Amino acid sequence: MRLLKNIFNLFVIFTIFGIAYCDFYTSISGLEELLAVEDHYMKAMEKHLVAMETVHNQFKSLLNEIESEHAQDNHNSTQHLEYPVNAFKMIRRVVVDMSQLNKLTTDIANLRVFNESASTLKLSTMPTDNDLRGASMGFARLQKMYKLDTGDMARGVLIGQKYSSAMSAYNCYILGKNLYEAGEFKLASEWLLEALVKLEELENLPRDDVENLPDKFDFEENEMEDGYVEDLPEEYDDDMFDDFQINTTLGDDDYEDIIENAEEYEDEDLWNNKLDNDNGIYPYVTKEQILEYLPASLYSAGNPKAAAVFNDKLLQLDPKNFYGLGNKDLYANGVRNERRKRVLDKPATPISKYQLLYHQVCSGEVQQTPREQRHLRCRYVTNNVPFYFLGPLKMEELNTDPFVAFYHQVIYDNEIDRIISSVEDSIERSKVGGNTHSRYDEIRISKNSWLDFKEHRFLDAITQRLEDITGLTMETGEQLQVANYGIGGHYGPHHDFHASTVEDWKTGNRILTALFYINDVELGGSTAFPALRLAVPPIKGSMVVWHNFHKSLDRDYRTWHAGCPVLHGSKWICNEWFSTKGQEFHRPCGLQRDNEGSLPYKNWY
Numbered sequence: 051m052r053l054l055k056n057i058f059n060l061f062v063i064f065t066i067f068g069i070a071y072c073d074f075y076t077s078i079s080g081l082e083e084l085l086a087v088e089d090h091y092m093k094a095m096e097k098h099l100v101a102m103e104t105v106h107n108q109f110k111s112l113l114n115e116i117e118s119e120h121a122q123d124n125h126n127s128t129q130h131l132e133y134p135v136n137a138f139k140m141i142r143r144v145v146v147d148m149s150q151l152n153k154l155t156t157d158i159a160n161l162r163v164f165n166e167s168a169s170t171l172k173l174s175t176m177p178t179d180n181d182l183r184g185a186s187m188g189f190a191r192l193q194k195m196y197k198l199d200t201g202d203m204a205r206g207v208l209i210g211q212k213y214s215s216a217m218s219a220y221n222c223y224i225l226g227k228n229l230y231e232a233g234e235f236k237l238a239s240e241w242l243l244e245a246l247v248k249l250e251e252l253e254n255l256p257r258d259d260v261e262n263l264p265d266k267f268d269f270e271e272n273e274m275e276d277g278y279v280e281d282l283p284e285e286y287d288d289d290m291f292d293d294f295q296i297n298t299t300l301g302d303d304d305y306e307d308i309i310e311n312a313e314e315y316e317d318e319d320l321w322n323n324k325l326d327n328d329n330g331i332y333p334y335v336t337k338e339q340i341l342e343y344l345p346a347s348l349y350s351a352g353n354p355k356a357a358a359v360f361n362d363k364l365l366q367l368d369p370k371n372f373y374g375l376g377n378k379d380l381y382a383n384g385v386r387n388e389r390r391k392r393v394l395d396k397p398a399t400p401i402s403k404y405q406l407l408y409h410q411v412c413s414g415e416v417q418q419t420p421r422e423q424r425h426l427r428c429r430y431v432t433n434n435v436p437f438y439f440l441g442p443l444k445m446e447e448l449n450t451d452p453f454v455a456f457y458h459q460v461i462y463d464n465e466i467d468r469i470i471s472s473v474e475d476s477i478e479r480s481k482v483g484g485n486t487h488s489r490y491d492e493i494r495i496s497k498n499s500w501l502d503f504k505e506h507r508f509l510d511a512i513t514q515r516l517e518d519i520t521g522l523t524m525e526t527g528e529q530l531q532v533a534n535y536g537i538g539g540h541y542g543p544h545h546d547f548h549a550s551t552v553e554d555w556k557t558g559n560r561i562l563t564a565l566f567y568i569n570d571v572e573l574g575g576s577t578a579f580p581a582l583r584l585a586v587p588p589i590k591g592s593m594v595v596w597h598n599f600h601k602s603l604d605r606d607y608r609t610w611h612a613g614c615p616v617l618h619g620s621k622w623i624c625n626e627w628f629s630t631k632g633q634e635f636h637r638p639c640g641l642q643r644d645n646e647g648s649l650p651y652k653n654w655y
């Protein structure tokens with residue numbers, strides 16, 4: 051819960067202090083560093099406030115003194131100044147006080163507490179706009195994947211549970227603006243609408259309450275006025291939010307929901323939320339700023355009618371607005387074309403059926419049928435290893451063909467702690483692609499590092515365990531990969547094997563994956579196998595194992611898999627990839643090809 055709250059807070063930090071390029075958004079391990087930065091800024095702000103208060107008090111006392119002197123002098127300045135004390139006091143004020151106050155104000159202006167360099171803040175780099183964009187895209191990914199309602203998220207509610215304080219109008223605006231810039235127009239529109247509604251709530255609060263925040267807001271005495279629905283011109287009311295088609299799995303009634311949310315003033319929770327709102331009551335953003343983005347988002351999301359309505363609102367507030375005037379005709383034409391388009395009935399571009407299945411498996415909408423699960427068993431196994439006669443392995447079959455299995459309680463807390471601390475300094479943004487063409491890609495948002503078994507001898511016990519469990523040799527295996535995903539972090543569907551057959555005989559290929567979950571994830575973060583309709587939940591201490599190749603050493607395309615986005619918490623895993631090399635006597639090839647089953651899945655992307 052605390053982390054989610056902190057992510058919201060980080061939005062504020064990112065934007066207020068306009069920070070530089072890095073990949074903080076790719077994992078929780080990077081974000082934790084920023085908590086220290088936030089702490090630093092908090093202390094700096096406190097210092098700054100104290101300094102400003104001192105100046106404020108001195109200004110006030112000097113002003114009082116001058117005012118009372120002038121009152122005494124009774125407009126007869128010459129007479130007043132004939133008294134030596136009065137003359138002295140005035141000269142003192144001008145010579146000493148004024149210049150001292152001048153100096154104090156300049157000192158404050160020069161404090162520059164928010165311009166610290168990365169090294170003073172003990173960071174390798176500063177976060178940037180890019181991080182903010184990445185974090186916003188993470189939000190979008192989660193909303194689309196798990197069908198999360200924007201209104202709920204804005205209220206800090208996740209799957210029916212309150213996880214954090216409500217998001218302020220400013221946070222909703224920044225999120226909406228970033229989503230707009232990233233091309234996520236429909237979600238951008240929703241967040242910008244949220245921002246507008248929240249700003250209205252704030253404006254409608256009675257002045258006294260805004261100035262003196264009460265301990266507990268008394269809802270009964272502070273009925274709100276109605277929100278946007280009443281404000282919209284009648285001609286738009288009926289179908290403004292209809293016919294909304296866009297490439298997303300979100301429902302079509304989202305705008306209506308948003309508008310309805312605006313009416314939820316009766317919801318007492320909402321009022322209480324306002325009190326623990328994430329940036330108090332100062333809005334930081336104006337309606338005009340929101341309205342410069344909202345119509346463009348709505349238009350790009352395919353809703354020119356709503357775009358025109360909100361653009362008119364912008365022009366009402368600011369008749370000369372550059373964007374308002376510049377886009378007016380565009381939206382009006384859009385509305386006309388929209389009428390024609392309806393006749394033509396242009397279909398929306400759907401996401402590929404494979405991607406859709408991936409989403410459905412991650413969110414649990416599609417699962418193995420009871421018939422498919424009928425033959426799966428949980429068993430104690432020894433693999434004929436004497437050690438396991440004493441304490442057998444706890445195996446849970448997850449799929450028979452291809453074989454995918456869970457082994458529970460196979461990595462221990464002390465090992466996990468050492469693994470995580472060993473990668474602390476080397477963990478960095480994950481790439482995709484082989485060694486020769488590796489690159490950063492939105493398909494994989496995480497950080498990772500590698501541990502060399504020869505260098506970290508505490509891993510010997512894990513090597514032995516892996517060999518005992520899989521029956522394969524680790525001689526040719528890769529280093530241990532350790533990865534961490536933050537909120538919204540994911541690894542889109544992929545195969546673990548290399549595509550190139552040249553690599554097969556030169557360096558070997560990834561015959562088997564052993565994936566350890568080394569922490570528990572509050573929500574999301576399963577390992578999904580869309581072709582198998584299987585989502586493996588991350589369980590601390592458990593390991594999931596699957597063969598990427600048929601016995602005939604043909605690639606098994608059914609192993610197409612993914613790390614689903616993390617919805618709440620952080621996800622740590624370790625991957626060990628065994629090589630096809632050197633397994634001749636451990637997993638002998640069959641006499642016949644056995645890959646027919648996987649061929650239909652070859653082009654799944």
Ligand SMILES: O=C(O)CCC(=O)C(=O)O
Pocket residue numbers: 533541546575576577578611612613614623625
């Ligand atoms: O995070 C996961 O669950 C899957 C990770 C994965 O597939 C990989 O690292 O290759």
Ligand SMILES: [Fe+2]
Pocket residue numbers: 544545546611
């Ligand atoms: Fe993988």
